[in-house]
Amino acid sequence: MKLFPLIALVGCAVFAGCASTGVAQHGANATPTEKCRVTTEQEIASLFERWNQSLETGDPHKVVDNYAERSILLPTLSNKPRLTREEKEDYFHHFLENRPSGRIDLRFMEIGCNTAVDAGLYTFTYAKTGAQVSGRYSYTYHWDGSRWLITSHHSSVMPEKKY
Template sequence: MGRHTYTAGAAVTTIAVLFAGTGTAQASGHQPQRPTERQIRELFDRWNAALATLDANRVADLYAPDAVLLPTVSAEIRKTRAARVDYFRHFLESKPVGRIQERVVNILNRTSAIDTGLYEFTLTDEHGHKSKVDARYTFVYKLRGGRWLIINHHSSKVPTE
């Protein structure tokens, strides 16, 4: 699998265009169309763009109210919005920028999909020094109320051995 680099601005625009009609289909009683692999891949771009805002609430908005987050740099399972906001408030202090290294997308049905693989974060400390963290991830997405939300997100550092 190839390496992918994502830009935040283009991702937000692309996501808005791709999902603009989804809410209408739901509201009119029609079944949503099965998402494409590209649409699911671009949900990471949306999440990465939210990280770039450095606003923990904007990132938390991408998670369902009942979502579970097993974060990269915390041992605490985050099961509430407040807990997820708390985690991201601290995580965003390092100005993370994610980049997918390898992934597998599984579209389960019209309203759920899994994106799992390896990603790398570039972190910047308060002195401007950059470091890299390689991690494994799994995002489980569910279409709710016409919007793709994260219902489960697991991220852990890649073992060194």
């Protein structure tokens, strides 16, 4: 019987420690002081639309405004990873020449604490040439306290021809 109070005390201490970490409240990706922004798949899907609308302006500066300062672009039509704002603007300056517009064909999302991944398949139609190109994509977004920004963007042409 003398063991019961000790076991109860240890159990309460363990339970109290778990409750104070914040992990149970915020998920595995959160630090104890980080406040997670609640979002939805619809909101994350709208980020592609925001990016696509910036493409349609033809202004590389507006496109790059969607990217966090510390971000990477692994583009479809270039072997060079784009890390700086200037490198991204250079890529989009050339990419925008054919007036692209994107459409999502298949989407997978994963949402975490202040981060989200949107990956799948998309098709670009180029207004200048009428050409269409299908590709794979992945966007990683981070909530910076006031808006969602792209931290990683990978895009590649589909490797197999459609039959």
